[in-house]
Amino acid sequence: MGRIQLKQVTKAFGDVVVIPPLDLEINDGEFVVFVGPSGCGKSTLLRLIAGLEDTTDGNIEIDGKDATGLPPAKRGLAMVFQSYALYPHMTVRKNIAFPMKMAGMDQAEQDRRIEAAATALNLTDYLERRPGQLSGGQRQRVAIGRAIVREPAAFLFDEPLSNLDAALRVGMRMEISELHNKLETTMVYVTHDQVEAMTMADKIVVLQAGVIEQVGSPLELYRAPRNRFVAGFIGSPKMNLLDGPEAAKHNVETIGIRPEHIAISKTEGQWQGTVGVAEHLGSDTFMHIHGIPGCDPLTVRARGEVDVTEGDTVYLTPQAEHLHRFDKQGLRIS
Amino acid sequence: MARAISRRKKIMWTALAWSLGLLIFFPILWTFLTSFKSEATAIADPPVFFMFDWTTENYTTVLERSNYPLALTNSIIIAVGSTILGIVIAVPAAWAMAFVPGKRTKDVLLWMLSTKMLPAVGVLYPLVLLAKWLGVMDSRLLLIVVLMLINLPIIVWMLYTYFREIPGEILEAARMDGASLKSEILYVLTPMALPGIASTILLNIILAWNEAFWTILLTTVDAAPLTKFIASFSAPEGLFYAKLSAASIMAIAPILIMGWFSQKQLVRGLTFGAVK
Numbered sequence: 001m002g003r004i005q006l007k008q009v010t011k012a013f014g015d016v017v018v019i020p021p022l023d024l025e026i027n028d029g030e031f032v033v034f035v036g037p038s039g040c041g042k043s044t045l046l047r048l049i050a051g052l053e054d055t056t057d058g059n060i061e062i063d064g065k066d067a068t069g070l071p072p073a074k075r076g077l078a079m080v081f082q083s084y085a086l087y088p089h090m091t092v093r094k095n096i097a098f099p100m101k102m103a104g105m106d107q108a109e110q111d112r113r114i115e116a117a118a119t120a121l122n123l124t125d126y127l128e129r130r131p132g133q134l135s136g137g138q139r140q141r142v143a144i145g146r147a148i149v150r151e152p153a154a155f156l157f158d159e160p161l162s163n164l165d166a167a168l169r170v171g172m173r174m175e176i177s178e179l180h181n182k183l184e185t186t187m188v189y190v191t192h193d194q195v196e197a198m199t200m201a202d203k204i205v206v207l208q209a210g211v212i213e214q215v216g217s218p219l220e221l222y223r224a225p226r227n228r229f230v231a232g233f234i235g236s237p238k239m240n241l242l243d244g245p246e247a248a249k250h251n252v253e254t255i256g257i258r259p260e261h262i263a264i265s266k267t268e269g270q271w272q273g274t275v276g277v278a279e280h281l282g283s284d285t286f287m288h289i290h291g292i293p294g295c296d297p298l299t300v301r302a303r304g305e306v307d308v309t310e311g312d313t314v315y316l317t318p319q320a321e322h323l324h325r326f327d328k329q330g331l332r333i334s
Numbered sequence: 335m336a337r338a339i340s341r342r343k344k345i346m347w348t349a350l351a352w353s354l355g356l357l358i359f360f361p362i363l364w365t366f367l368t369s370f371k372s373e374a375t376a377i378a379d380p381p382v383f384f385m386f387d388w389t390t391e392n393y394t395t396v397l398e399r400s401n402y403p404l405a406l407t408n409s410i411i412i413a414v415g416s417t418i419l420g421i422v423i424a425v426p427a428a429w430a431m432a433f434v435p436g437k438r439t440k441d442v443l444l445w446m447l448s449t450k451m452l453p454a455v456g457v458l459y460p461l462v463l464l465a466k467w468l469g470v471m472d473s474r475l476l477l478i479v480v481l482m483l484i485n486l487p488i489i490v491w492m493l494y495t496y497f498r499e500i501p502g503e504i505l506e507a508a509r510m511d512g513a514s515l516k517s518e519i520l521y522v523l524t525p526m527a528l529p530g531i532a533s534t535i536l537l538n539i540i541l542a543w544n545e546a547f548w549t550i551l552l553t554t555v556d557a558a559p560l561t562k563f564i565a566s567f568s569a570p571e572g573l574f575y576a577k578l579s580a581a582s583i584m585a586i587a588p589i590l591i592m593g594w595f596s597q598k599q600l601v602r603g604l605t606f607g608a609v610k
Binding site: 050052071072073077078079081082083085086087088089098099102103146150 | 510
């Protein structure tokens, strides 16, 4: 079981309130991703759940029991750190065994779990090595191995992939998702990368300045962002947000349209603009269009190859059913 | 980028460095040479360098007239004992200051260091009276405690700087893994800080070994270490330079040899963290 409830949880460092009172429910077996720009309080929130930071106010319940005052070791959670935080003076085997040794588990059971974890994570050949002799990806696997042998109520991940190169990141992303499918244990995952959030999460929690902007499934957030901030943060490339005359036509402050929801034509369309930078990826073409009032440049994403170059005049038509509208406060109007 | 240095400058600087090194080493060399001279040659004017009748007579006399093995044993017990006691107290102290610093941590560190600026003689009477009242004068225990107290600020400071180099996330990981504070310090922090702890131990053994104010004043016979052993050859019997030199060489030889073998560790320890 791994159900985590935050009730009016507050965190202040001195006079600076980093997390104003916040409520959140994480259900058993859920993969929850905290996402937001750096400094939004997502890591602090994770550390509060872990018990590495004390709450200033409010309660944290794990499986219905109040865990607010419990030390990290007593919460039954495991954490994977951004820097991996492996013990450099121990072999991989001893690193993985450490939490079991601390729990006083008998040696035979320790060995059995180490073997199982090593097999699952492809670490069998490296058990006698030290962390310093491993690659970044292998170190990350050891950190995960150390977390799974405890069979925790929930896993906490603090930006675990940000130190890996791009190719490895995609691979590890898959591995963590597979691990979640296999173990069906609650996972709380912190990242600033919205692609990681979209691809891995059952539930995304978007944070800004310690405040939850929206909670929902990846596609809910994509389809119906609750405000301008979420609209701009979720989705890649970012949603185009237009102020001024184009928005006024819809009687709102701002309209939003995603780059993939704009049709492009060389002959006719609703808006006229000139092509700035065009990025040809083969599978897609990203175009930055200048000259459309209220949004400069406006990004357009088209499937496949589109034959445009810098300086071309093009016509754009947003798909009406995908238009997002926001009021003066930046809130969504449905 | 390598700087261009002319050949002449290079020779000049090298010569200067060597002269300085020799100047610093000269007293030890002179003591060494004197210890093999007869008393008459030792005070000869002009002084004789190498051309004299080498004799080991001084060493034999010194060994006959005093209890060198006891002094050596005392020195070892006092130096090692005070260092170990200091480390046991300083590790938790440095842990607290490095990983859970409070508002006043910096002040506490500076205040601790300020005790090193207090003239030792200022606490001589209180300490002697206390020791007499407790009946521990001329005991190894007293010297272990006193030398530990004197060197504790340095031990804490050194450990503090080494601990600061250890990423806090690793200790947090240990906490998440269920380690108690004791296990965290014992299984994670100490092994990682081992190079630093080792050089702290080495340096403090040297400091305790060479400490001559308290060791001379607080001992008479039973707990007298090598410092007292040297001193006993200087005062009452007039100036016996050759024997005094022999005693000195016997007193500094063990620590000199230890320092020589561990110099790599010492240098590494003293510059630990300066370069990654």
